[in-house]
Amino acid sequence: MTTGGSRLDPWVDSYAARANAMRASEIRALFAVASRPEVVSLAGGMPYVQALPVEMLTATAQRLLVERGPVALQYGSGQGDVTLREQILDVVGEVGVTAHPDDIVVTTGSQMALDLVTRVFCDPGDVVIVEAPSYVGALGVFRAFECEVIHVAMDDEGLVPQALQEALDQAAAAGKRVKLIYTIPSFHNPAGVTQGPERRAEILSIAQSAGVLLLEDDPYGLLGFEGEPPRAIRADDAEGVIYLGSFSKTIASGLRVGWAIAPHGVREKLVLASEAAVLCPSNYAQMTVSEYLATQPWREQIKTFREVYRERRDALLESLQALMPEGTTWTIPAGGFYSWLTLPEGLDATAMLPRAVANLVAYVPGTGFYVDGQGRQNLRLSYCYPEPDRIREGVRRLAAVIEGELELVETFGTSHVLNRVTGSSVPAPDLA
Amino acid sequence: MTTGGSRLDPWVDSYAARANAMRASEIRALFAVASRPEVVSLAGGMPYVQALPVEMLTATAQRLLVERGPVALQYGSGQGDVTLREQILDVVGEVGVTAHPDDIVVTTGSQMALDLVTRVFCDPGDVVIVEAPSYVGALGVFRAFECEVIHVAMDDEGLVPQALQEALDQAAAAGKRVKLIYTIPSFHNPAGVTQGPERRAEILSIAQSAGVLLLEDDPYGLLGFEGEPPRAIRADDAEGVIYLGSFSKTIASGLRVGWAIAPHGVREKLVLASEAAVLCPSNYAQMTVSEYLATQPWREQIKTFREVYRERRDALLESLQALMPEGTTWTIPAGGFYSWLTLPEGLDATAMLPRAVANLVAYVPGTGFYVDGQGRQNLRLSYCYPEPDRIREGVRRLAAVIEGELELVETFGTSHVLNRVTGSSVPAPDLA
Numbered sequence: 124m125t126t127g128g129s130r131l132d133p134w135v136d137s138y139a140a141r142a143n144a145m146r147a148s149e150i151r152a153l154f155a156v157a158s159r160p161e162v163v164s165l166a167g168g169m170p171y172v173q174a175l176p177v178e179m180l181t182a183t184a185q186r187l188l189v190e191r192g193p194v195a196l197q198y199g200s201g202q203g204d205v206t207l208r209e210q211i212l213d214v215v216g217e218v219g220v221t222a223h224p225d226d227i228v229v230t231t232g233s234q235m236a237l238d239l240v241t242r243v244f245c246d247p248g249d250v251v252i253v254e255a256p257s258y259v260g261a262l263g264v265f266r267a268f269e270c271e272v273i274h275v276a277m278d279d280e281g282l283v284p285q286a287l288q289e290a291l292d293q294a295a296a297a298g299k300r301v302k303l304i305y306t307i308p309s310f311h312n313p314a315g316v317t318q319g320p321e322r323r324a325e326i327l328s329i330a331q332s333a334g335v336l337l338l339e340d341d342p343y344g345l346l347g348f349e350g351e352p353p354r355a356i357r358a359d360d361a362e363g364v365i366y367l368g369s370f371s372k373t374i375a376s377g378l379r380v381g382w383a384i385a386p387h388g389v390r391e392k393l394v395l396a397s398e399a400a401v402l403c404p405s406n407y408a409q410m411t412v413s414e415y416l417a418t419q420p421w422r423e424q425i426k427t428f429r430e431v432y433r434e435r436r437d438a439l440l441e442s443l444q445a446l447m448p449e450g451t452t453w454t455i456p457a458g459g460f461y462s463w464l465t466l467p468e469g470l471d472a473t474a475m476l477p478r479a480v481a482n483l484v485a486y487v488p489g490t491g492f493y494v495d496g497q498g499r500q501n502l503r504l505s506y507c508y509p510e511p512d513r514i515r516e517g518v519r520r521l522a523a524v525i526e527g528e529l530e531l532v533e534t535f536g537t538s539h540v541l542n543r544v545t546g547s548s549v550p551a552p553d554l555a
Numbered sequence: 556m557t558t559g560g561s562r563l564d565p566w567v568d569s570y571a572a573r574a575n576a577m578r579a580s581e582i583r584a585l586f587a588v589a590s591r592p593e594v595v596s597l598a599g600g601m602p603y604v605q606a607l608p609v610e611m612l613t614a615t616a617q618r619l620l621v622e623r624g625p626v627a628l629q630y631g632s633g634q635g636d637v638t639l640r641e642q643i644l645d646v647v648g649e650v651g652v653t654a655h656p657d658d659i660v661v662t663t664g665s666q667m668a669l670d671l672v673t674r675v676f677c678d679p680g681d682v683v684i685v686e687a688p689s690y691v692g693a694l695g696v697f698r699a700f701e702c703e704v705i706h707v708a709m710d711d712e713g714l715v716p717q718a719l720q721e722a723l724d725q726a727a728a729a730g731k732r733v734k735l736i737y738t739i740p741s742f743h744n745p746a747g748v749t750q751g752p753e754r755r756a757e758i759l760s761i762a763q764s765a766g767v768l769l770l771e772d773d774p775y776g777l778l779g780f781e782g783e784p785p786r787a788i789r790a791d792d793a794e795g796v797i798y799l800g801s802f803s804k805t806i807a808s809g810l811r812v813g814w815a816i817a818p819h820g821v822r823e824k825l826v827l828a829s830e831a832a833v834l835c836p837s838n839y840a841q842m843t844v845s846e847y848l849a850t851q852p853w854r855e856q857i858k859t860f861r862e863v864y865r866e867r868r869d870a871l872l873e874s875l876q877a878l879m880p881e882g883t884t885w886t887i888p889a890g891g892f893y894s895w896l897t898l899p900e901g902l903d904a905t906a907m908l909p910r911a912v913a914n915l916v917a918y919v920p921g922t923g924f925y926v927d928g929q930g931r932q933n934l935r936l937s938y939c940y941p942e943p944d945r946i947r948e949g950v951r952r953l954a955a956v957i958e959g960e961l962e963l964v965e966t967f968g969t970s971h972v973l974n975r976v977t978g979s980s981v982p983a984p985d986l987a
Binding site: 132134142145146147169170181185188194195198199232234238243244245246263264266302375378379387389391392395396400401402403406408 | 563564565566567569570571572573574577578579601602604605607609612613616617620621624625626627628629630631663664666667670674675676677678681692695696698699700734768794803807808809810811818819820821823824827828830831832833834835836837838839840843
């Protein structure tokens, strides 16, 4: 008998405990709708790879295959290609990081580095401290390894040191094992804020005093709109920080090449974990990146990306300033892909999303960036992918939706609330 | 203070329990030596990608980037590219598997599929039944997720049904939860044997009766030397089998593209696990494979690979037959990459390895393919990578080493035994 859409799963009693924490987003179907071309999506975090001239890569791929095909097409080392690891040192040099190629583990995107770090450090019930809000992909990994995730407040300069100290103290008092402090210091996803140098020093000092490893995630560090790239926390402590980086936003996300820089003993564990997970990262992808870095003007290309994203950020901020109803606030990103918007009192971003999509604009509701139901009044706006005019049109539509919600609140005392949405309320990265 | 080679790891008390199961091979350094060009390596399992004409891929890469660059360079779906999933159905059709594209999850090599399946099903202490010997990469994953691994005897037709039944009965009697039966039915790594159709049916029937999921790993299924490819077990049960496949041996391992075909509910979990692990597999690698399958004579190319490996298999078997001392036996592979050799009584393959490497030939000692110290009298010989003449030379050197060991045993009653080697005694795949 075919049971159609609600097939029974004969293996439902066989899954591991950790599989129970893996849940599909209930609003994923909505994001599938939101990926239709008539919808302006301010939801997904897709880099604008169209800004990368395709000739830069065709020449690269051709040369790679002709000159080093047998190596590029073969298994490689679990730790990653050694030439690429040397080149990564040039890249991280831009944020002040110095290291040895042997300190680097190349991964299938930095998401996999997050996965490996968590796998190596976290037993079920171990605590990971994260920002409030935090990157949904990291929350997914921490959940998958059954960590207890504790959110710590942010302000306009990111993670609040005093709140971090209090969280550590409370965890210690409760006898909990805090394994990691996970932070995105530069151009935060989703909050759009950046820690200043003093803030970074304070956070590092707190982590060091507590003897807790700092997990610094820096995918956007080179995508600042003014001045020099912010100096990484890892630049000031090689033993207490694991630094994660990625080529997804500076070259192309479709290559899936990221990395971790870790203290010696940790790096050894990460390599073993990586070998169990994938044997080795793709030589083909790694050597494409390596060839690109060796032969193409990659620093110039990053400048091009910065210009593209700055123009879009400006389009977003100007439109928000011009159009958003009173009581709406948002962060001013100095780089990266995102602004974090707070709706007027009484509005609910999750409940509002279906009406936004009906009005042909999409965003990610704030709850997806918390494990504890916070964020209902927030939403994340991405300006990385749509052209500036589309961004302006999207904000126009969103403002109209918010105005409509405000009228509902005025009339009925509350906006129409959806059933409570659980799980990871964020679209897959390709649903921009 | 710098402590030089034996640096202390300040994070040694922070690791998860599962990280304790991640150990580097003590003989890895030896394999690094064995990768020197003067050594004939019969150790690694590197496919002979040189047999793939590089033009087939340069044209593919070029067309892909020019025609679909912005998609190939972008994030993709967590489940994998839908066109590629349709094409995978053509490939698995060769071993009798029929499925829906939606049943497939594309992974970063089939190693990652092993990782995801284990992550989804296995709590610490859960039992996984494997062949004796079994694929070292699978043992590494099961160990990384703290499974109890139980080896079941093989004969010349692979996994012995009666032994499987006994292992299941014993586990049930002991109150253990058996989550997976892991098998490589075709051209086994490392044993070089293949289950016949009746054997497969018996094994499937036992798994079904026990209500245990069968994990069928089939990287070599299309690389048989005679007749049609063996029909996959999955061809006869879509609900009780997870089927793993890979393009590593039929196209190129450096692309890292593999897949799992799983029952509906399991597939959903695997996609969620994959998103946590890597967000999505590389669009660039997937679409390279897809373009290759769509435009190149891939079935002809697989025939070429078969011819290459058959010639090498023949070189190995003829040399073994001509040169090995009495009391040495080996399996006769009908496809794939490996023969499993049993040394004469009293010899120890692990202890012998340093002398073999000194004599400029390398192999993998049998203990790496067991979790329980079995296999000391065994070794794995790979014929996939060296040219036939090198294989003959390698066997000549190996025969001399074995003769030397036999003389030692005759003189002293035992061969000189190394300290006990622990951990995964297998080289990284690039150390061929």
